[in-house]
Amino acid sequence: MPWDLKSDRPIYIQLIEEIQLRIFSGEYPPGSKLPSVRDIAQEASVNPNTMQRALSKLEEDGLVITHRTSGRTITEDVEMIKRAKNKLAVQQIIAFIEKMQQMGFEKKETLALINKMLEEMEI
Amino acid sequence: MPWDLKSDRPIYIQLIEEIQLRIFSGEYPPGSKLPSVRDIAQEASVNPNTMQRALSKLEEDGLVITHRTSGRTITEDVEMIKRAKNKLAVQQIIAFIEKMQQMGFEKKETLALINKMLEEMEI
């Protein structure tokens, strides 16, 4: 999985989001070990300090647990991961719908459009 | 309409997006006059330089036309506005679906979820 960081937003925020996605999708399973700050920073081509910043935030949120000298692991609290995942999903959907509404698309139009595109994307 | 700027992304980019939305939704109709840089900057509570930067970009994209001493107007090219609007809508949808997929939601699940939320939001 590439990291695909963009320059229009702070990198550390994008790192937080990317790691969250990996946790939610199961790419980083509950209880599994994360690479060390230095390693994962190199993977993402960012400075260790920047990665450290992202990881600290994830720990604050409870998704990641830090073991002082043996690295970090993903939380084993599956329910908690599920809750966070659903919360983010709802936020995504609301933000998406609101943006479409701001652009002038009614809810029905939005739904029709997304249906059409999903069909096209299947091909 | 409030401007609602956040601090996690450059303001000038958020200004560009907000003005685009207003054009697409018809709040700023084709051919209509925009407030002066100074005025609209004050509306949005940003520095005139920052607003100027956003407006320059919008002009570059062709959505806004600058009249050296009489201010700026929205383009009268309705087709062009429509094209830009649809392009943005498609981008939004794709980005949304991809993010949901990255989180582990299948397309069908995403569709079901959004359907459910739209129903709830009607109430």
Place this chain on the structure above:
DNA sequence: ACTATTGTATTAAGGCCTTAATACAATAGT
């Protein structure tokens, strides 16, 4: 003809982000 208004340009300062270079404490693993 005058004047206010328009967009535009410049310079300086401060803030946050990012990188880079180092260093240190704690301990897992041998």
Place this chain on the structure above:
DNA sequence: ACTATTGTATTAAGGCCTTAATACAATAGT
């Protein structure tokens, strides 16, 4: 017991963004 590895902290530099203060050219409106 030693050593490599871990997270953590600090300092300095540079970059982009934003604000602030000014100034100027062009012209619409009177």
